[in-house]
Amino acid sequence: MDIKATIKKVEYQPYLCRDLSEIPIEELESSLCMRGSCIVRLDDQNKLALSSWVSAKRTRSYPYARIYDTLAFSGRKVTVIPIYKDEGADGDRDFIQWDTISLMSLLGVYVIISYYAQASKNSRYANKITNQRFDITHIKKQIDDLRFFQSDALHWNLIQADSIGEVANLAFVSYRQITSVTGVKMHSEVPALERINQISNNANRFKDLSRKMSQAAQERESVTTQPKEFVNQVNKSTITIENYLGGEYYLTTDETWVEGNQAFLVECKHSKRSDLPSQSDIKDGLIKMVLFSNLDQVTINAKSYTPHPILRLTSSVRADDNYLTKAFVKSLLLEAEKNHFEVRFT
Numbered sequence: 001m002d003i004k005a006t007i008k009k010v011e012y013q014p015y016l017c018r019d020l021s022e023i024p025i026e027e028l029e030s031s032l033c034m035r036g037s038c039i040v041r042l043d044d045q046n047k048l049a050l051s052s053w054v055s056a057k058r059t060r061s062y063p064y065a066r067i068y069d070t071l072a073f074s075g076r077k078v079t080v081i082p083i084y085k086d087e088g089a090d091g092d093r094d095f096i097q098w099d100t101i102s103l104m105s106l107l108g109v110y111v112i113i114s115y116y117a118q119a120s121k122n123s124r125y126a127n128k129i130t131n132q133r134f135d136i137t138h139i140k141k142q143i144d145d146l147r148f149f150q151s152d153a154l155h156w157n158l159i160q161a162d163s164i165g166e167v168a169n170l171a172f173v174s175y176r177q178i179t180s181v182t183g184v185k186m187h188s189e190v191p192a193l194e195r196i197n198q199i200s201n202n203a204n205r206f207k208d209l210s211r212k213m214s215q216a217a218q219e220r221e222s223v224t225t226q227p228k229e230f231v232n233q234v235n236k237s238t239i240t241i242e243n244y245l246g247g248e249y250y251l252t253t254d255e256t257w258v259e260g261n262q263a264f265l266v267e268c269k270h271s272k273r274s275d276l277p278s279q280s281d282i283k284d285g286l287i288k289m290v291l292f293s294n295l296d297q298v299t300i301n302a303k304s305y306t307p308h309p310i311l312r313l314t315s316s317v318r319a320d321d322n323y324l325t326k327a328f329v330k331s332l333l334l335e336a337e338k339n340h341f342e343v344r345f346t
Helices: 025-034 063-068 098-107 136-147 153-162 164-182 189-199 203-221 279-292 327-339
Strands: 002-007 022-024 037-041 047-052 077-082 084-086 093-095 109-114 116-121 129-134 237-243 248-253 255-259 262-271 297-300 303-315 342-345
Touching: 022 025, 025 037, 025 047, 025 129, 025 136, 047 063, 063 077, 063 279, 077 098, 077 129, 077 136, 084 164, 093 189, 098 109, 098 153, 098 237, 098 248, 098 279, 109 136, 109 153, 109 164, 116 164, 129 136, 153 164, 164 189, 248 262, 255 303, 262 279, 262 297, 279 303, 279 327, 327 342
Parallel strands: 002 237, 022 037, 047 077, 077 109, 262 303, 303 342
Antiparallel strands: 002 297, 037 047, 084 093, 116 129, 237 248, 255 262, 297 303
């Protein structure tokens, strides 16, 4: 199925956000490495909730779970994403996409596009680095600018997208320095330069390029079952969501079916070794529920349906119903009730 949907506004009550440690801005570097999400105290009057991504690719290291943990904070929510991450010639290289920034804008999350300034040689590979660390001076400068920014996340994020060429050049210089220090060979800059040159002029070109790539990835994923998904039938669907700003981003559902006037949109999380998927896996799935529970219009083949979001949690080893007594599960079911989606344990 090819599903079209719109979102006018996002309203959501999270119940599973972990208690975030509060740290002064001076301790930002160590907190980014250790915590993933925290409350940053800028001064006596100002705080923000900060999360960070380990990679520009959103399928690595549960970045959505880190962002989910900041949703309960009433002030500004900020996430730091590397413009790209090069693990070295023997590793992967991932680039940020506009759809990621678009989704953050929809959730009201301010994005800081930054880059890695330090790394260590990976002892197991000739040309691979590890322990990459952000340029904290650059991030602190962005946070300082954000402190006096009076507009919403969308406008901030568009400004960030416009500066992508400048940040990319800083990243190129930084990776050259990392090569000089570690002796690790990086991927060729030529294709990266071509990619950056295509998207550096303005946010619109960035959107157009990344949308095509995201749409292609969406089409590939729609016919692929990931290891952490367990479904009775491989009946994935693509879903294209348009927000109130006219922007589009592309997602997939793990399962979709229609009954009467309802379209069931399912996100699946699976565990092979325990009775439930990990909390990070579940929180990752809840970001989809934030979106699916706020869909305003859903059409399939030009026919309108009422969306019925489902978070399906499956297990290969579940033997009884004892998991239902866990405090985490009780809070999850309360969150589902308050936000009008369903949780199914299979």
